[in-house]
Amino acid sequence: MAEMGKGVTAGKLAINVQKRLTRAQEKVLQKLGKADETRDAAFEEMVANFNKQMVEGTKLQKDLKTYVTAVKTLHDASRRLQDCLADMYEPDWFGKEEMDALAEEMIEKEMDNNLEDTDTLWLDYHQSITDKSVTCMDTYLTQFPDIKARIAKRDRKMVDFDSARHHFGSLQKGKKKDEAKIAKPAALLEMAAPSWAQGLISAHQVAQTNLSYNQAEEDLGRAQKIFEELNVELQDELPALWDSRVGVYVNTFQSLAGHQEKFHRDMSKLSQNLNDIMTKLEEQRQLKKDGTAAAKTEDGAKSEEADDSKSVSPAQKSAVTNGSDGELPQGFLYKVKAVHDYAATDGDELELKMGDVVLVLGFDNPDEQDDGWLMGVKESQWLQEKDASAKGVFPENFTQKF
16 A cells, blocks of 8 residues: 555554544443443552642743743843943042052952952853753653653553453353344344255354454453553552652752852852942042042141241251151151051061051161062051151052152
């Protein structure tokens, strides 16, 4: 015969149609109560659990993917916000010429690193929950379609088994209407036949009946074997699959919770870093304002000193410069104000707190001075003790000149 489709001939198609008709007929007879139906309450409970498990797993998979999409959306929004902050941050806002350039570069670098770390953290979080939670659920759900197809096949084979059993039982009891219709003409034929032929007719009827019984018995055995093989396999697999759901849910949510905890902990640190950066910027802005006010005051003081200097002798000026009047230490040059904390790392270094005023002194031996370092004593300590021996060196870029 010509092929009806790839791998399907007209003969196979006819067989399949016949099977469907037979199953439909058997289901009708079962619903009408004219045929017995195989029922397995325990297996039906397993199937109900399987369907419930598949629905729950599919919903969890969908919600996890929605969560991952939301994380990606939030990441994109966070990145745009960070890019906006990076574009808006300009050192010129705070007067780059008046402020220490190195301090500004440190803040800029710190902010850039903070934004890069934030972006990396989001990427790692998104990738982790995708690999560990979503992929786990995808793998878990791949086994359901095959089992669902085998359950459907088992149901079809159960109908085939019931149909074969019903047919064989009907032949054994001699209650089929078709046999009654055939038996009546055969009896009339036997009565009309000669006596020598009546034995042959009876033998032929017995042979036909035995052949039908044998064929029905073989069909019943074949249908029962196929059904029982599928039934045994599913009875082993379905309980194991049902028990596995707890472990899958535990692993999925433990992994998700662990990644969430790590992400929020690290993000909290980065958020604190960003807050510290903003605090430093505000401090610099405030110092700039204070510096401007101090400059105006110093200009006024210089003007007054210029007026007073006319009445001061050169000898007196010399005394103020070298500190002989006791108000300033010997070798005093100028004052600076600490704009950052500095922790001393050596015995000859001066420890600073932001806001400390330092009296800068000249080095006894100028060759000992390193680039970027100054010698001085805290003004508060000098005013209390008048002792210049408490002097020490400190980094110039941690201070601002008055």
